[in-house]
Amino acid sequence: MSTITSETIRTPGITTMTPKRAREADPDLGIASRTRSRFSAVMSSSTPVPAMMPVISDEPDMDHDDDYELVDEDDESIIVIDADEAVPQTPLVNSAKPVTVGYPPVWAYKRQSLCSALPYFDAYQSGMYHKYGKPHGILIDQAASKRDLMLEQVVITTVGGGRDLDEAGNRVRLVDQRESNSLQCIRAALDHHYPLVIIAGIENPTTRVKVPFPYSILGIFHVTDLWQETVLAPTGQIAQWVFRLEKVDLNRPSWWAPANDPTANTYVPGQYVASIKQCATCGEASKQIFSAGWACLNKKACRDYFNFGFLVDVDALTYSNDFLCERTAFTHTADTQLPALVPELPLSPNGVDTFGTEKEYFNGIVCRLCGCCSRRKSWARWVCENPGCAFKCEGKILPIPTEIIHRENADFRASRRRSLVDPVVKIKMHGRDVGGFSTDIYYLPNDAGKIIGSLTIMRANEVICARPGGPDDMFTALQGEDLHLERNPALRAGGKREILTKHFAKNWGAKYKFGVTVASTGFEEAPDTILRATQRLRWAGERAIEKTVESFDENEDPGRDVLPSEFIQFNEMLSIGYFRDGKISYHDDGEKELGPTVATLSLGSPSVMSIRPKNRSGIQPRGNVSSRREKPAVIRFNLYHGDMVVMHGTQIHRFYEHQVIPQGKRRYALTCRYIRPELMQDEADRVAAVQKGRMPRRAEIFAYHGDMSTSGITTSVPSAMSIASAPVMSSGNIMQPIPAPTSPPTQATNTAQGNAQDFINLTAWFNDNPAAANYFAQNMPRNFIPILIALLYRLSNPLQNFIGGNQD
Ligand SMILES: O=C(O)CCC(=O)C(=O)O
Ligand SMILES: [Fe+2]
Incomplete structure (x- = not known):
């Protein structure tokens, strides 16, 4: 008897059946009633065209081979892939099979989309997702055992794990399958009637049909049987664990039935019953599952295990008709909760606990129009990954008040997470105050111990952060911009195992190939905050080089030969946004066109930055065991809101790599570089780099000259008026007006001590505001004695700033 009638689904195959019609055929999979979210979903009025057949990778998908361990998440936000590493298309194993009668309620092109959108299958590496001893979903893809089956209501498959590589490189089982977590989970599912979701991979050879997408959700199943059976392995006969699952709802038609035989293999409980016999040797009861006859399946305790009473070819055994056609009514227990195949969209952030960049918003969603699992690729929204579908879901990002950011930073500071400096890092200088920033400089050696670069950390304080146009204002402004931040492929670009970065990025100015080349927008069109930050970083870069070179000279370090002492004006910025739990894993910035700084x-949120020598750098950090694949960090430090880090020396990127792990709700990193157009292969790229990398004239009003010593003395931000009227001087490779100076520190007290402090303040201030010093020299009355003294002092003691002790 069949439960599918031609009434139910008339149109066979995905080419003629739209997703909407598929849902009508299967109303439980409808979406309207499930959508509680207050997100605004943008849907096209017309029903989307069903997706095109996707590009299929030939990459071995070892889903079913892995030990079904819960692998929490990918840790692959690194930037390492070239797009041309994308795996090529291969013929489908199922291409000659009939198409399906329907269309999956939920499906995915990419494994990452599947895992990030479905709470019941958050397993990037293994074929089973289980948590707290309960299995939630299994993916049956490439690897399968000989007798595995995927029928319309029944699936038979082997418990994963315990396979080894044979001589030909195939994954095979060579010994009796051992007890494993996965096995325990399946046993628990059988005993406690836990439902689980089955996902069919496109390369699954056990299907009777051509599955339409790389990953297609079949539906909710329950485990009806679990047994051990003997199979032939290269090492001889071995025992493996096999389990049988049945659809929970036997009345609903199966979309994956063959279009040419949609009612095949559909039965109801009681129609067929597999016989059960008690073993005369051990007394245990076993079902008859093979057509060849009955055998005891008690491998553990019966010497007659798998004894049919006559010789059988174990390889040729098939399951009995009664066993395949038997149906078991699903019994709910107190524990039973059927998963929603289409999960809810996340609720809108409320601006109290959630602001739109928490973990739940980083997850993917299932498209409300076509069922395509779609990753959160854009900072601002979810966009259906099916190119034939117009569904979008705006991801509201609410502004986080700077007070919350300051609290996050203060809490992290209070947690006293220790920084680390390995003695391999030869010299450490500490400048107590560089333009108001407490500054550390580390010098990094190569494998021969020669200094190849410096790392300058400039720490902002609350006064600096709160200045008009300072970090607080920049953070607030960035939150209000749509910067078009996007996640890009980090691994296996284009393949079904593609992994996107865990951060969102957008490039400005010259094109920068950061792993994958991403489109860049010229500085001319950049928002003010990007220009403002570029100016601030320019100041930081100039100061960092100045201080690096000064102390090289003082120490007569040979490093000065490899480090340029001139600052080259930046022509590129990569703006990165991080949600909570976002990060940028170890990488270097050393594309071949990269300039020295x-x-x-x-x-925003605080973060932890680590620097480690590359595996093949030849640098041996303390305590490093040479056989370890990855070397430990040699420098680790915390970064707070408003801090700046300058890496100077191209070779740093040959020997070291860095990672940054944010520690809060929302963080931005704005990174400037000089990209050498002359090293670009392509003429059009060279021209574009020069054009896009040019700072627009309006950027001049954001010129930055450091902040005053922060002992409570305020300085004003130069106004556009004062800049416009200032004389023009040449600096670096752009024409730059001399900035109107920020106010010099006024006398704090009238005591001798106060005068001395003022003098030091003034000196420090002029040290870090050379343009301002010039300006004063040209424009102020001659009797402005302290300024002249300060200028003299500056000439006589250029290392004045390198005093003081260590700070975080
Ligand atoms: O988030 C950060 O601070 C680091 C960014 C970075 O490493 C990069 O843009 O290359
Ligand atoms: Fe980087």
Whole structure:
């Protein structure tokens, strides 16, 4: 008897059946009633065209081979892939099979989309997702055992794990399958009637049909049987665990039935019953599952295990008709909760506990129009990954008040997470105050111990952060912009195992190939905050080089030969946004066109930055065991809102790599570089780099000259008026007006001590505001004695700033 009638689904195959019609055929999969979210979903009025057949990778998908361990998440936000590493298309194993009668309620092109959108299958590496001893979903893809089956209501499959590589490189089982977590989970599912979701991979050879997408959700199943059976392995006969699942709802038609035989293999409980016999040897009861006859399946305790009473070819055994056609009514227990195949869209952020960048908003969603699992690729929204579908869901990002950011930073500071400096890092200088920033400089050696670069950390304080146009204002402004931040492929671009970065990025100015080349927008069109930050980083870059070179000279370090002492004006910025739990894993910035200086401004949540030697760098950090694949960090430090880090020296990127892990709700990193157009292969790229990398004239009003010593003395931000009227001087490779100076520190007290402090303040201030010093020299009355003294002092003691102790 069949439960599918031609009434139910008339149109066979995905080419003629739209997703909407598929839902009508299967109303439980409808979406309207499930959508509680207050997100605004943008849907096209017309029903989307069903997706095109996707590009299929030939990459071995070892889903069913892995031990079904819960692998929490990918950790692959690194930037390492070239797009041309994308795996090529291969013929489908199922291409000659009939198409399906229907269309899956939920499906995905990419494994990452599947895992990020479905709470019942958050397993990037293994074929089973289980949590707290309960299995939630299994993916049956490439690897399968000989007798595995995927029928319309029944699936038979082997418990994963315990396979080894044979001589030909195939994954095979060579010994009796051992007890594993996965096995325990399946046993628990059988005993406690836990439902689980089955996902069919497109390369699954056990299907009777051509599955339409790389990953297609079949539906909710329950485990009816679990047994051990003997199979032939290269090592001889071995025992493996096999389990049988049945659809929970036997009345609903199966979309994956063959279009040419839609009612095949559909039965109801009681129609067929597999016989059960008690073993005369061990007394245990076993079902008859093979057509060849009955055998005891008690491998553990019966010497007659798998004894049919006559010789059988174990390889040729098939399951009995009664066993395949038997149906078991699903019994709910107190524990039973059927998963929603289409999960809810996340609720809108409320601006109290949630602001739109928490973990739940980083997850993917299932498209409300076509069922396509879609990753959160854009900072601002979800966009259906089916190119034939117009569904979008705006991801509201509410502004986080700077008070919350300051609290996050203060809490992290209070947690006293220790920084680390390995003695391999030869010299450490500490400048107590560079333009108001408490500054550390680390010098990094190569494998021969020669200094190849410096790392300057410039720490902002609350006064600096609160200045008009300072980090607080920049953070607030960035939150209000649509910067078009996007996640890009980090691994296996284009393949079904593609992994996107865990951060969202947008490039400005010259094109920068950061792993994958991403489109860049010229500085001319950049928002003010991007220009403002670029100016601030320019100042930081200039100061960092100045201080680096000064102390090289003082120490007569040979490093000065490899480090350029001139600052080259930046022509590129990579703006990165991080949600909570976002990160950028170890990478270097060393594309071949990279100039010597890389400077980053941190805004928002605090973060931890680590630098480690590359595996093949030849640098041996303390305690490093050479056989370890990855070397430990040699420098680790915390970065707070408003801090800047300058890496100077191209070779740093040959020997070291860095990672940054944010520690809060929302963080931006704005990183400027100089990209050498002359090293670009393509003429059009060279021209575009020069054009897009040019700072527009309006950027001049954001010129930055450091903040005053922060002992409570305020300085004003130069106004556009004062800049416009200032004389023009040449600096670096752009024409730059001399900035109107920020106010010099006024006398704090009238005591001798106060005068001395003022003098030091003034000196420090002029040290870090050379343009301002010039300006005063040209424009102020001659009797402005302290300024002249300060200028003299500046000439006589250029290392004045390098005093003081260590700070975080
Ligand atoms: O988030 C950060 O601070 C680091 C950014 C970075 O490493 C990069 O843009 O290359
Ligand atoms: Fe970087």
